[in-house]
Amino acid sequence: RKEVEQDPGPFNVPEGATVAFNCTYSNSASQSFFWYRQDCRKEPKLLMSVYSSGNEDGRFTAQLNRASQYISLLIRDSKLSDSATYLCVALGTGANNLFFGTGTRLTVIP
Amino acid sequence: DVKVTQSSRYLVKRTGEKVFLECVQDMDHENMFWYRQDPGLGLRLIYFSYDVKMKEKGDIPEGYSVSREKKERFSLILESASTNQTSMYLCASSPRQGAWYGYTFGSGTRLTVV
Numbered sequence: 001r002k003e004v005e006q007d008p009g010p011f012n013v014p015e016g017a018t019v020a021f022n023c024t025y026s027n028s029a030s031q032s033f034f035w036y037r038q039d040c041r042k043e044p045k046l047l048m049s050v051y052s053s054g055n056e057d058g059r060f061t062a063q064l065n066r067a068s069q070y071i072s073l074l075i076r077d078s079k080l081s082d083s084a085t086y087l088c089v090a091l092g093t094g095a096n097n098l099f100f101g102t103g104t105r106l107t108v109i110p
Numbered sequence: 111d112v113k114v115t116q117s118s119r120y121l122v123k124r125t126g127e128k129v130f131l132e133c134v135q136d137m138d139h140e141n142m143f144w145y146r147q148d149p150g151l152g153l154r155l156i157y158f159s160y161d162v163k164m165k166e167k168g169d170i171p172e173g174y175s176v177s178r179e180k181k182e183r184f185s186l187i188l189e190s191a192s193t194n195q196t197s198m199y200l201c202a203s204s205p206r207q208g209a210w211y212g213y214t215f216g217s218g219t220r221l222t223v224v
Contacts (some may be wrong), residue, residue, distance in 0.1 A: 041218075042217065042218075043215035043217050043218050045215070046213065087152070087153075098213070100153040101152060102150060102152035103152060
């Protein structure tokens with residue numbers, strides 16, 4: 001079983017829509033979680049960290065549910081520029097195990 | 111801004127060639143990593159290093175080696191390139207062990223082995 005699993009999509013949504021991605025992780029001892037964004041043929045870039053209490057950054061909201069071992073990312077009022085692949089990342093115990101999901105591809109349609 | 115620079119954006123090599131992928135970071139980061147990214151498989155850790163001359167195997171080290179002679183430079187070596195090593199290679203660095211918020215990727219090297 002993969003450490004981090006997410007629906008690969010693609011998610012095709014109209015501009016202005018709200019879209020949510022979920023991600024599950026297998027290691028209950030994972031300490032920290034992140035969402036990265038990766039544009040086509042570019043490197044991943046940190047979008048936001050995921051805090052236990054949930055956190056918001058503009059149109060983006062991240063949630064963590066430790067009991068069910070999943071993380072979510074909600075994007076409100078989708079923009080064309082939100083089209084990208086979103087990678088879910090979990091940091092397990094130990095120093096080297098930063099686990100990446102395979103990514104969920106989002107396309108926002110005019 | 112932290113910069114992680116990978117020497118080549120695109121590379122085409124022949125089967126059996128020895129291939130060097132170079133990565134340089136300019137922010138005095140202690141940790142450096144090499145990943146490969148393939149469709150449907152995501153990012154997989156090949157090797158990492160927490161200090162000069164130090165290296166640790168990641169999840170898929172077979173067929174690869176690394177070198178870290180200077181703090182700012184981390185090289186990935188394909189001893190004898192094979193077609194199944196065709197992939198996008200991404201280098202990353204972070205300030206120190208546990209400082210995951212400063213994790214920064216290079217722009218990647220797309221390697222094709224023919």
